[in-house]
Amino acid sequence: xxxxxxxxxxxxxxxxxxxxxxxxxxxxxxxxxxxxxxxxxxxxxxxxxxxxxxxxxxxxxxxxxxxxxxxxxxxxxxxxxxxxxxxxxxxxxxxxxxxxxxxxxxxxxxxxxxxxxxxxxxxxxxxxxxxxxxxxxxxxxxxxxxxxxxxxxxxxxxxxxxxxxxxxxxxxxxxxxxxxxxxxxxxxxxxxxxxxxxxxxxxxxxxxxxxxxxxxxxxxxxxxxxxxxxxxxxxxxxxxxxxxxxxxxxxxxxxxxxxxxxxxxxxxxxxxxxxxxxxxxxxxxxxxxxxxxxxxxxxxxxxxxxxxxxxxxxxxxxxxxxxxxxxxx
Ligand code: AMP
Ligand code: MG
Numbered sequence: 001x002x003x004x005x006x007x008x009x010x011x012x013x014x015x016x017x018x019x020x021x022x023x024x025x026x027x028x029x030x031x032x033x034x035x036x037x038x039x040x041x042x043x044x045x046x047x048x049x050x051x052x053x054x055x056x057x058x059x060x061x062x063x064x065x066x067x068x069x070x071x072x073x074x075x076x077x078x079x080x081x082x083x084x085x086x087x088x089x090x091x092x093x094x095x096x097x098x099x100x101x102x103x104x105x106x107x108x109x110x111x112x113x114x115x116x117x118x119x120x121x122x123x124x125x126x127x128x129x130x131x132x133x134x135x136x137x138x139x140x141x142x143x144x145x146x147x148x149x150x151x152x153x154x155x156x157x158x159x160x161x162x163x164x165x166x167x168x169x170x171x172x173x174x175x176x177x178x179x180x181x182x183x184x185x186x187x188x189x190x191x192x193x194x195x196x197x198x199x200x201x202x203x204x205x206x207x208x209x210x211x212x213x214x215x216x217x218x219x220x221x222x223x224x225x226x227x228x229x230x231x232x233x234x235x236x237x238x239x240x241x242x243x244x245x246x247x248x249x250x251x252x253x254x255x256x257x258x259x260x261x262x263x264x265x266x267x268x269x270x271x272x273x274x275x276x277x278x279x280x281x282x283x284x285x286x287x288x289x290x291x292x293x294x295x296x297x298x299x300x301x302x303x304x305x306x307x308x309x310x311x312x313x314x315x316x317x318x319x320x321x322x323x324x325x326x327x328x329x
Contacts, residue, residue: 029169124169
């Protein structure tokens with residue numbers, strides 16, 4: 001199968017619609033990462049997502065809808081705080097989990113009675129969802145456990161010959177997957193951290209909990225139990241206080257004749273002397289936007305990525321550190 005990368009225009013949207021209604025997969029850009037989409041109402045198409053990615057069959061998918069789509073067609077028991085949050089943050093990088101009406105095929109939710117719904121803000125994503133006119137189930141468009149894609153080229157590197165179409169909407173500006181928020185309880189609860197932070201949710205909803213996996217307990221966010229985001233090279237992670245140990249590790253690796261790189265933000269880079277740097281930039285949003293691109297660059301050029309955590313650990317950095325730990329921990 002030939003994999004086409006096309007800019008988003010009337011011709012590529014028509015092709016995308018034909019592929020989706022024919023039960024096949026289309027990769028598309030969002031403001032967080034690229035998604036691998038299928039018609040959420042077609043069970044075989046959704047199963048194809050799992051098969052193509054090699055995704056574990058108990059890790060549910062997020063349904064993506066156009067901004068004018070009435071989500072009460074798909075879910076029920078929408079609490080008042082969720083309406084406030086939707087008004088404040090949608091379209092945007094926030095996924096909300098509700099009680100499902102059972103309209104979307106059961107494979108999407110892996111048999112759970114809930115459904116995760118997202119309204120992406122990316123213009124290309126909105127054009128795609130509008131043109132296709134269907135709810136689209138989509139995980140990130142990477143081979144399971146590999147680093148998430150933030151460019152059309154990243155998607156191509158993972159799925160060349162395996163999918164027909166990648167809609168190219170440029171580099172994703174957000175860079176880490178959406179915040180997943182459980183809206184089935186009296187108080188919203190962050191299941192996965194992202195660009196919409198716990199504090200931002202609490203400011204609108206009054207309160208916000210954060211879920212932490214407890215050994216032996218039923219998992220509320222099935223995706224969290226999996227190792228994710230791994231680059232295909234050796235990795236090591238140092239916290240900010242141990243950044244000079246990272247530099248020592250770098251020198252030891254060099255002395256063994258390897259090609260090490262240090263991955264860090266601009267503040268840490270200033271302490272790394274002449275070491276080769278995968279620079280994540282300055283500030284939490286820039287670091288989030290660069291994280292996956294630099295991990296993918298690192299696996300191409302480095303024998304080992306030696307990551308150093310930024311000093312700041314709150315806000316968006318909670319989500320960044322969660323990914324960095326799973327990638328390099
Ligand atoms: P991905 O598609 O790889 O970005 O992952 C989707 C994330 O959403 C995973 O962490 C899932 O566990 C989570 N998720 C999807 N549907 C549900 C649901 N119904 N309840 C709880 N978490 C969900
Ligand atoms: Mg993913």
